[in-house]
Structures are given as C-alpha cells and as structure tokens.
Amino acid sequence: MDITTLSCVVGVASIFLYFIWRFLNWLWLKPKKIEKFLRDQGIKGTPYRFLYGDLKEMVQMMNEAKSKPMSLTHDVAPRASPFFCKAITTLGKTCFTWMGTKPVVHVSEPAMIREVLTNYNTYQKPRGGNPLTKMLARGLIDVEGDQWVKHRKIINPAFHMEKLKHMIPAFFVSCSEMIGKWEKLLTQESSCEVDVWPYLQTFTSDVISHTAFGSSFEEGRKIFELQREQARLVIKATNSVYIPGSRFLPTKNNKQMKEINRQVRDTIKSIINKRDVEMKAGDASHDDLLGILLDSNYKEIKQKGNSNFGLSIDDIIEECKLFYFAGQETTGNMLVWTMILLGQHSEWQTRAREEVLDVFGDKKPDIEGLSHLKVISIIFNEVLRLYPPGILLRRLIHQESKLGNLTLPEGTLVQINALILHHDKDMWGEDVNEFKPQRFSEGVSKVTKGQVAYVPFGGGPRICIGQNFALLEAKMALALILQRFSFKLSPSYSHAPHGMPTLQPQFGAHLILHKL
Numbered sequence: 001m002d003i004t005t006l007s008c009v010v011g012v013a014s015i016f017l018y019f020i021w022r023f024l025n026w027l028w029l030k031p032k033k034i035e036k037f038l039r040d041q042g043i044k045g046t047p048y049r050f051l052y053g054d055l056k057e058m059v060q061m062m063n064e065a066k067s068k069p070m071s072l073t074h075d076v077a078p079r080a081s082p083f084f085c086k087a088i089t090t091l092g093k094t095c096f097t098w099m100g101t102k103p104v105v106h107v108s109e110p111a112m113i114r115e116v117l118t119n120y121n122t123y124q125k126p127r128g129g130n131p132l133t134k135m136l137a138r139g140l141i142d143v144e145g146d147q148w149v150k151h152r153k154i155i156n157p158a159f160h161m162e163k164l165k166h167m168i169p170a171f172f173v174s175c176s177e178m179i180g181k182w183e184k185l186l187t188q189e190s191s192c193e194v195d196v197w198p199y200l201q202t203f204t205s206d207v208i209s210h211t212a213f214g215s216s217f218e219e220g221r222k223i224f225e226l227q228r229e230q231a232r233l234v235i236k237a238t239n240s241v242y243i244p245g246s247r248f249l250p251t252k253n254n255k256q257m258k259e260i261n262r263q264v265r266d267t268i269k270s271i272i273n274k275r276d277v278e279m280k281a282g283d284a285s286h287d288d289l290l291g292i293l294l295d296s297n298y299k300e301i302k303q304k305g306n307s308n309f310g311l312s313i314d315d316i317i318e319e320c321k322l323f324y325f326a327g328q329e330t331t332g333n334m335l336v337w338t339m340i341l342l343g344q345h346s347e348w349q350t351r352a353r354e355e356v357l358d359v360f361g362d363k364k365p366d367i368e369g370l371s372h373l374k375v376i377s378i379i380f381n382e383v384l385r386l387y388p389p390g391i392l393l394r395r396l397i398h399q400e401s402k403l404g405n406l407t408l409p410e411g412t413l414v415q416i417n418a419l420i421l422h423h424d425k426d427m428w429g430e431d432v433n434e435f436k437p438q439r440f441s442e443g444v445s446k447v448t449k450g451q452v453a454y455v456p457f458g459g460g461p462r463i464c465i466g467q468n469f470a471l472l473e474a475k476m477a478l479a480l481i482l483q484r485f486s487f488k489l490s491p492s493y494s495h496a497p498h499g500m501p502t503l504q505p506q507f508g509a510h511l512i513l514h515k516l
C-alpha cells in the first residue's frame with residue numbers, strides 16, 4: 001500500500017471513528033454523564049436507559065391506565081399522568097426522568113416555577129424531537145426572543161377585550177346551534193341521555209372557524225377537520241423514538257401528513273388572498289381574528305416603514321393554524337369538565353343557574369353581564385384547577401443554567417406538571433381533591449398566597465394569549481345551557497380523564513339533559 005492510499009484509509013477510518021464516537025456520546029456517554037451530574041447535586045431520578053430513556057415505561061403505564069375507568073373522584077393525576085405522578089411520589093417533587101436521551105427535570109417549587117415562566121429567553125419552548133410535530137402548528141408558540149416579541153406584539157390586538165366584544169355574536173350563534181340540536185333530541189320527552197362531548201367539540205371548532213375567518217366560515221370548517229386528522233397522525237408519530245431523517249421516508253403516515261399540510265396551507269392562503277383583494281378594493285375591515293391580524297400587521301409595517309418588521313404570509317398561515325390547535329380543544333375540554341362537574345355537584349349547578357337568571361333572565365347574554373358572572377368564574381377556576389386542559393408545561397435550556405440551587409446542563413428539559421401541581425395537598429390543603437369553587441371566592445392569588453402554583457393558562461410573558469377569549473366563549477356557552485337545561489351525570493357515564501395530548505374524558509360525557 002503506498003503512502004497516499006494509506007493516508008486515505010487512515011483519514012476515512014478517523015472520520016468513521018469520529019462519527020461512531022459522536023453517536024455513542026449522544027446515545028450513552030452524555031446521558032450517563034448528565035445523570036451523574038444531577039445525582040451529585042442531590043436530586044433523585046430514574047436511571048438512563050439506552051435510547052428510549054423512560055419512553056417505553058411511560059407508554060406502558062399510560063396504556064394500562066387507559067384500559068379501565070376510575071372511580072368518580074377528582075384524584076385524577078395517577079390516571080391521566082401516571083408515569084410523572086409515580087416519579088414525583090417516589091423520587092421527590094424536584095426530580096429527573098428521561099425523554100429518550102434528554103433529561104427532564106421536574107420542578108414543583110413555586111419560586112422555581114416563577115423563574116422558569118418569567119425568564120423566557122433561558123427557558124424556551126422545546127425544539128428538536130420529531131420535526132413532524134411542526135406540521136401541526138408553529139406561529140407564536142414556536143418562536144423565541146425578538147421574533148416572539150414581534151409576533152406577540154402584532155397578534156395581541158386580536159385578543160383585546162375591545163375586539164373580543166365583536167366575537168360575542170359568533171359565540172352566540174355557534175352555541176345556539178348546539179342547543180338547537182339538544183332541543184331536537186328532547187322533542188318527544190322532557191329528558192334524555194346525551195354524550196355532550198362531541199357537541200362541545202363541534203361548538204368550539206365552529207367558534208374558531210367563525211371568529212378566525214368570519215365570512216369564510218365554511219373553508220374554516222374544512223381546515224379544522226384537516227387539522228384534527230393531522231393531530232391524530234402527529235400523536236402516532238411522536239409515540240415512538242424519532243430517528244433523524246425518517247420524516248423524509250415515503251411512509252404512509254409521512255405522505256398523509258404532508259398532503260394534509262399542503263391542503264391546510266392552500267386553503268388559508270386562498271382566504272388571505274381574497275382578503276387582500278378586498279382590502280385593496282377598499283372594501284373591508286373584518287372584525288375576525290384574521291382581519292385584525294392582517295390590519296395590525298399592516299400598521300406595524302407602515303409605522304416601521306419596512307416589511308421586515310411585519311409577519312410574512314407564511315407566518316400568518318401558521319398563526320391561523322395555531323388558533324385551531326391552541327384554542328379549540330382546550331376550550332372544549334374546559335367546558336366538558338364543567339358540565340361533568342356540575343352534573344355531579346348539583347348544588348353548584350343551581351347556584352350558577354340562579355346567577356345567570358339573575359343577570360340575564362331568559363334574555364340573550366351580553367358582554368356586560370358575562371363580565372359580571374362571579375359564581376361561574378369561580379366554578380371555572382376550580383374546574384381548571386382539578387382538570388387543567390394542558391397537563392404539563394415544558395421548556396428547554398440551550399446552555400448550562402442555574403435554577404434555585406440547581407445547575408442544569410445544556411439540553412435539559414424543564415417540566416412543570418400543572419395537573420400534579422394543582423392536586424398538591426401541601427399547597428391546596430387536605431380537601432385538595434374536592435370540588436370547592438368557594439376556595440377561589442377571594443381571587444386566585446389569595447388562595448395561592450401569591451405563589452405560582454396555579455397555571456391552567458401558563459404564566460409569565462408567554463401566558464396564554466387566548467385566555468379572555470376562552471373564558472368569554474365558555475361563559476356564553478354555560479349561560480345559554482343553564483338557561484335552558486338542567487343536567488346530571490348519567491348512570492352510563494364512565495369517569496376516565498385521559499391526558500393525551502390534552503385532558504379529556506376518554507369515554508365521553510354522558511349526561512341526562514332535562515329541558516327547563
């Protein structure tokens with residue numbers, strides 16, 4: 001072998017060994033080093049297991065929990081979040097587990113939670129993992145730093161109370177349609193059993209279709225159906241370890257997801273183009289989310305004199321997709337748990353109805369009255385405590401950071417388990433698993449003693465932008481329902497809160513509706 005061939009062979013072998021070493025480092029050496037680093041600081045955690053970390057056990061425990069309903073109590077964390085619940089009970093409130101090769105540090109101390117939620121530049125939304133999840137929605141939820149500031153500033157006006165006022169008719173119309181369907185079921189008898197869950201899902205998706213796209217409501221509906229299918233495919237894809245590059249393989253799942261993505265984008269693009277033509281023709285200031293967003297974007301660009309300061313068409317498409325993803329299922333879940341809980345706790349249903357009849361009689365609810373519903377507000381607070389739609393918040397750190405007295409290595413995921421936190425006896429007292437809306441009668445900060453321990457809408461600068469929208473929509477729906485029906489849990493209701501991806505009733509919400 002001559003010297004040139006030899007150096008070629010040595011070169012290729014070195015490159016090969018380098019990649020083998022990197023691969024091993026990623027798969028084994030680095031996680032084991034991090035595990036020791038965390039243990040040396042006195043936190044307990046699960047041992048790192050090759051490639052999967054705790055993924056297999058997580059899926060197995062979830063499947064086991066899902067296999068049967070639970071008794072009718074509000075101690076729901078062990079069923080809805082079984083793996084994390086067990087980890088925190090056995091390893092301590094601050095502990096670590098593994099998401100594949102990434103360490104997940106669980107934080108429960110209010111001071112630490114405040115730090116994580118406030119310091120949004122250090123604690124960023126997780127990136128990496130399975131890039132196919134990005135097909136679901138990007139937008140505001142997926143940007144950081146200056147980009148996030150820009151997006152949030154432009155989108156904020158769409159959720160101002162002043163603008164939300166204009167959404168009230170859409171809330172009313174969509175809810176009246178749902179109530180009309182229930183009334184039809186009750187034409188023969190004064191009461192009957194209804195699984196209200198699918199109706200509430202249709203209601204919240206219709207609301208988004210109406211409020212996001214106004215007159216283009218039908219196209220909005222089509223987008224929603226596609227997004228729902230996309231969510232199903234994404235969950236399927238994320239339930240296994242992601243092998244880098246596998247998203248480019250022409251598998252059935254990948255092809256379907258790409259096709260849905262294309263259809264959703266094309267539909268939103270055509271709505272935006274139509275608006276553009278209308279705007280140029282001087283026709284149209286639309287009071288829907290898209291119209292306000294386009295207007296706010298236009299003003300920002302005009303004020304700064306440069307289109308770089310605004311959102312691109314692609315950005316706007318992603319924001320519209322995000323409205324569905326972030327706003328439909330969450331609000332539907334909140335409403336379904338409210339109906340289930342009021343079906344179970346009839347004394348609170350009566351109090352809520354009395355308040356509604358007091359404020360509106362049998363008239364159509366208006367924004368003024370909705371803003372003054374005190375009993376309903378504390379009921380929602382308690383429902384969101386016991387059954388928060390988002391059961392956990394996750395962040396990723398990109399450089400070694402101090403959190404309380406811990407040093408967290410780069411690449412650590414930090415997890416706030418909202419569901420478990422809301423069921424923590426040390427914070428809420430012995431009656432933590434009881435439905436007691438009165439605990440919120442003097443406001444959230446009184447009951448949490450000013451600590452960050454109640455996070456149904458997240459917290460800090462990245463708190464849910466749609467919080468007021470959701471609460472107003474839910475108040476309208478509940479007020480209209482209470483004006484027309486009383487309801488109780490049906491004997492066929494199976495209590496089965498399930499946490500993937502948001503907290504929902506796995507076997508539906510069977511109630512006996514009674515026409516008033």
Ligand code: HEM
Pocket residue numbers: 140141142152322323324326327328330331334388389390393394455456457458459461462463464465466467469470
């Ligand atoms: C009961 C209903 C809702 C609940 C429980 C809820 C919950 C949350 C939570 C927990 C977060 C923070 C996530 C994190 O920090 O990682 C969040 C963020 C967000 N939510 Fe909601 N949400 C609801 C309704 C809505 C609605 C109706 C919309 C829009 C139509 C919406 C849009 C968003 C957006 C865009 C963000 C990202 C904010 C940012 O990163 O700046 N949400 N939501």
